[in-house]
Amino acid sequence: MDQERNEAPKSDGSESLLTVIIAFAMNVLIAVAKSAAAVLTGSASMVAEAVHSWADSGNEVFLLIAERRGGLGRDRAHPFGHGRETYIWSMFAAFGLFAVGAAVSVMHGITSLRDPEPDANYLVGYIVLAISFVLEGVSFLQSVRQAHAGGRRLSMHPLRFVSRTSNSTLRAVFFEDAAALTGLLIAAAGMALHEITGNAVYDAVGSILVGLLLGVIAIFLIQRNSQFLLGQPAMPVTRGTMLRFLLEHPDIDRVTYLHVEYVGPVQYYLVAAVDIRGDMREHDVAVLLRRIEAEIEQQDIIVEAVLTLSTADEPSLQR
CATH class of the missing domain: 1.20.1510.10 (Cation efflux protein transmembrane domain)
Known part of the structure; x- marks a missing residue:
């Protein structure tokens, strides 16, 4: 990213x-x-x-x-x-x-x-x-x-x-x-x-x-x-880079929704629906999502990141 x-x-x-x-x-x-x-x-x-x-x-x-x-x-x-x-x-x-x-x-x-x-x-x-x-x-x-x-x-x-x-x-x-x-x-x-x-x-x-x-x-x-x-939605190149970052994350299997918009000059608010790898308990999934959000927010261009779970029938976004 x-x-x-x-x-x-x-x-x-x-x-x-x-x-x-x-x-x-x-x-x-x-x-x-x-x-x-x-x-x-x-x-x-x-x-x-x-x-x-x-x-x-x-x-x-x-x-x-x-x-x-x-x-x-x-x-x-x-x-x-x-x-x-x-x-x-x-x-x-x-x-x-x-x-x-x-x-x-x-x-x-x-x-x-x-x-x-x-x-x-x-x-x-x-x-x-x-x-x-x-x-x-x-x-x-x-x-x-x-x-x-x-x-x-x-x-x-x-x-x-x-x-x-x-x-x-x-x-x-x-x-x-x-x-x-x-x-x-x-x-x-x-x-x-x-x-x-x-x-x-x-x-x-x-x-x-x-x-x-x-x-x-x-x-x-x-x-x-x-x-x-x-x-204002982020530029396509920006959205593509963030999608690639999520898809390459070791704990994420699929990304079915991604919205990235500006909240200031080169500052973004990111919302995504992801499918977590494996079959974890609800509590563990919640903890993992919060950890991934914190990792994303370590990037100084991301002001806020919100992740939610995908459903099984939602198609995966392509890079």
């Missing part, structure tokens, strides 16, 4: 925290620069980008809390630990991205369509966008590196890995940074078309497009976090 740590080794906890800290620091710097540029240029796209960066900065605070709270261990009030808190705080971050980043950007763009901004200092805007692109790229490369490492361990494409991983903070930073880089290109195009044509509509449309992009990303993140909160 050791290979199941491949989704996110223990070192990835600190790596995820580092990813969020880098993203937070970069977003604060970028938000200040964009806000100053928005005042100087009057660009609707730049205003949308400034709002986007401030929203991202606030979201990183939620993600930092998610990392802190989700790492708390089990206690009497929380027998499965606090892992699902990661998805609660990540959900707050996604709602913030939607309400602040997406909604405000779209509304500002619509307002700018009605009352176009005059020409302004485009050079300042381009410089700030270029600097922001470099800083956002630094943050994005950190999350890309982590996604590549996780995907390589599970033989998955990095984009597929980051979409399916139970590490909600990595997913949030990855997609928010990707949206930020795309948004910068949209803002630059809107400003350039405004400058070339003298028509402020392009700049306003750029703001709306940035808002719609953030809305799509936010909805995706909200959906994924809600799936993990409701009970």
Whole structure:
């Protein structure tokens, strides 16, 4: 079962925290620069980008809390630990991205369509966008590196890995940074078309497009976090590894039922129906089941394991 740590080794906890800290620091710097540029240029796209960066900065605070709270261990009030808190705080971050980043950007763009901004200092805007692109790229490369490492361990494409991983903070930073880089290109195009044509509509449309992009990303993140909160089954490779572990156990003859679901980032709740080898007394079977459960829970990725007995007519699961 050791290979199941491949989704996110223990070192990835600190790596995820580092990813969020880098993203937070970069977003604060970028938000200040964009806000100053928005005042100087009057660009609707730049205003949308400034709002986007401030929203991202606030979201990183939620993600930092998610990392802190989700790492708390089990206690009497929380027998499965606090892992699902990661998805609660990540959900707050996604709602913030939607309400602040997406909604405000779209509304500002619509307002700018009605009352176009005059020409302004485009050079300042381009410089700030270029600097922001470099800083956002630094943050994005950190999350890309982590996604590549996780995907390589599970033989998955990095984009597929980051979409399916139970590490909600990595997913949030990855997609928010990707949206930020795309948004910068949209803002630059809107400003350039405004400058070339003298028509402020392009700049306003750029703001709306940035808002719609953030809305799509936010909805995706909200959906994924809600799936993990409701009970996301483990990846097939994870379930297969745990089934193989049970079938290879010297005291287990058959496994007829197996359910594995996430209760936090790379933390699982396992329920299985097994057929014990031999013909033991009821008391001895109960003791053996508890012992096997304890063996399974020694794996740091298993928060809770519950085993019950199979009936004779139930078909055995295959590896």
